[in-house]
Structures are given as C-alpha cells and as structure tokens.
Amino acid sequence: MEASISTEITREWIMAQRPSRATGLDPFRPHAFFLEEERDESGRVASSGTILLTNRECPWRCLMCDLWKNTLTDTVPPGAISKQIEFALARLLTRPEQVKLYNSGSFFDSEAIPPADYPEIARSVASARRLVVESHPRLVGERALRLRDLLSGELEVALGLETIHPAVLPRLNKKFGLDHFVQAAEFLRREQIALRVFALVKPPFLSEAEGVEWAVKSAAFSFSCGAAVVTLIPTRGGNGAMDRLRETGEFAPPKLGSLERALELALNLNKHGRVFADLWDLDQFSDCAVCLARRKERLHSMNLSQAILPAIECPACAGA
DSSP: OTTOOOSOOOHHHHHHTOOOOOOOOOTTSOSEEEEEEEEOTTSOEEEEEEEEOOOBOOSSOOTTOOGGGGOBSSOOOTTHHHHHHHHHHTTSSSOOSEEEEEOSSOTTOTTTSOGGGHHHHHHHTTTOSEEEEEEOGGGOSHHHHHHHHHOSSEEEEEEEEEOOOTTTGGGGTOOOOHHHHHHHHHHHHHTTOEEEEEEEESOTTOOHHHHHHHHHHHHHHHHHTTOSEEEEEEOOOOSSHHHHHHHTTSOOOOOHHHHHHHHHHHHTTOTTSEEEEOOTTGGGGOSOTTTHHHHHHHHHHHHHHOSOOOOOOOTTTTTO
C-alpha cells in the first residue's frame, strides 16, 4: 500500500482525534526518569540517564505523536526545569555519564524550556560527560550554541527525521522538509555538536515491507548527513489519530520481526555510526509471549554490541 492516503491529514483533524491529556502534573517534577546502558562513540557501554521533563506542549501537532499526553498547557515557572533534573538525578542509582533531557517536543522552544534557565540546567548536569536534548530541525540555531557553551561536557542534539518517504513525511504534519533537516544537520556538524536521529519503522500509509525499506533508507540518509546515532522507533498507536487511521486500514503497528529486520539492515550501513532499536513497550509489537523476552534481550544485546546476533528460533510463532 505504497503511501495510499485517503484521510485528509490536517492539524485540526489530528487535534479532534485526541483523548484526554494527563492531569495533576507537577511543573517541578519530571513525569518519568530511568537509567539505561548505551554504547558510546568509543564502543564502551556507558550509563545513560533519561529524564522525561514536564513542560509545555510542542507547537507542532505531529500525526503519530502521543507525547503531548504528559505536557502542560503553560510554560513552566523559572527554575522548574533544573529542579526536575535535580529531582531525577538524586533518585537514580548512579550519576550517569550521559543525560538525556527529553521534553516531549523541542528543547529549543522557548515556550517549553525557558532559555533563561540554561545556566542552571547546565549546572544540574555538570557531572555528565554528554547531554542529549531533542529538537525540531527548524529550531536548531543560536540557542543550541548558548547551551553548548554553558556545558562542562559535550552536547548532542536529537532530531526526529521520522522518514524520508516523499509522500509520507509531509503527511506527518511535522512542518519541515528534508532541506530543513539537512540545514540543521550541517549547522550541528559545523559547530561540532553531535547529531542523533529518530527514524520510524513503518509509519502510516506503508506496508510491512515498505516500512522496513524506508526505515533503512532514512537511516542511510541520516548517516549521510553526519548522524552519530540513529534510533529506529516502531510506530505506535494510541494517540487518537493513529487509531482512526488503523480503523481505515491506513496504519497498523509494525511486527516485531520488522523492527528486527530494520536493525539488522541498518547495522550494515555505516561502521562509523551507531544504530539502536527502541525497546519501549516492545510487547505491543509481538503476538508471541513464548519468545518475546528472548527477542527483546537479543535486540538489547545488538544495541550494545552493534553486531548482528543469531535470530531467535521459536516454533510457536516462527519469528513473526
């Protein structure tokens, strides 16, 4: 179903499909945080702390996004973001070498993260060797330099490319083209700021095979733009709009086997970059409880080793 699109995708339509936003969020507390392992640029497995910040919703209304569920309707008070960071870091088992500040949108959106808070944020993560923040490509610019120059460690910026499919990317309502992405990537390279890219496995309007094909093409494009890391994210439902597309047959979540295949193919693209499979809520992509845990562990091991490991044999599902 090569980009077979019947539903008219507009901002208004996306908003109209939404379920309720979470209530009771505290602007001085992150809504989640956790510790992970991640292979770094030297090949070493390092500790990585991810903090999901509570802040105002992103101004874009992307078709597949469900991150708005845990956002506020107003900008956080001055100093709130650093308090959230300090709260999370104090409760992790160790001080992570890398900190990811993911804020359900763009770190460089001044309505989400007040730029006046950058100095205190930098002090809050001073013990980390690297800070990773996320941004819309069109917001990459002077604020990234301000943050970089305040840090004691290195800065890495994560961009949601999602897909380079020429018919699908415009339908995601992200409001950027590949030219904007290339400009942002070139800016980061010129300023010696590392680039991480998010690419979707099987976004809406594509078949299972096309979903894998375009995920790998998007990873290859990202590496050609200088990405140090590409994270492959299986496209999820649950945000209202994606559920409506599922009802019309224009979207179905990828099979676990598609994420596995995309990771295997992408690992062969570029020996100078790293490719990770996103393992969040992996069970929703599997129809087999018999092999899920082993397949998840295989993907985790491939993330850390950057090597393709033998497939898991499962007579119950034959690796579907």
